[in-house]
Amino acid sequence: MNKYEVLYILKTNPDEQAIEAQMEKYSALVTSNGGEVESVNKWGTKRFAYEIDGKNDGCYVLMNFTANSDFPKEMERQMKISDEVVRCMIVRK
Numbered sequence: 001m002n003k004y005e006v007l008y009i010l011k012t013n014p015d016e017q018a019i020e021a022q023m024e025k026y027s028a029l030v031t032s033n034g035g036e037v038e039s040v041n042k043w044g045t046k047r048f049a050y051e052i053d054g055k056n057d058g059c060y061v062l063m064n065f066t067a068n069s070d071f072p073k074e075m076e077r078q079m080k081i082s083d084e085v086v087r088c089m090i091v092r093k
Contacts, residue, residue: 001035001066008079008088009058012045019059022084026063029078035067058086064093 010022019042027037043060052058072090079088 002069003038003064003066003093004072004090005093006063006065006072006075006088006090008061008063009086010061010084011055011086012057012059018084022082023061023063026075026079029075030063030065030067030071033067033071033074035065035071038064038066052086055086 006026008026010019013019023040023042027040030037041062043062045057045059047057048055072092076088076090079085
């Protein structure tokens with residue numbers, strides 16, 4: 001089991017529950033694949049340095065977790081096919 005850190009940006013929605021649901025979705029993805037979520041920090045809405053997909057801001061979330069070495073590729077795949085995730089970056093600690 002390796003330690004990882006993922007920073008992802010969600011589209012800002014007027015509905016705060018949609019953002020919380022996405023955060024829960026990715027935490028559940030880690031635990032369902034045999035990993036363990038250590039912490040989830042919601043940084044809140046931040047303004048982008050440049051426009052991305054017609055948006056000027058997004059909700060930043062930082063999650064620390066432990067998982068097998070093959071899991072980050074699956075998590076990145078799930079995030080890239082999601083319409084709610086603007087950007088993501090997974091780093092091994």
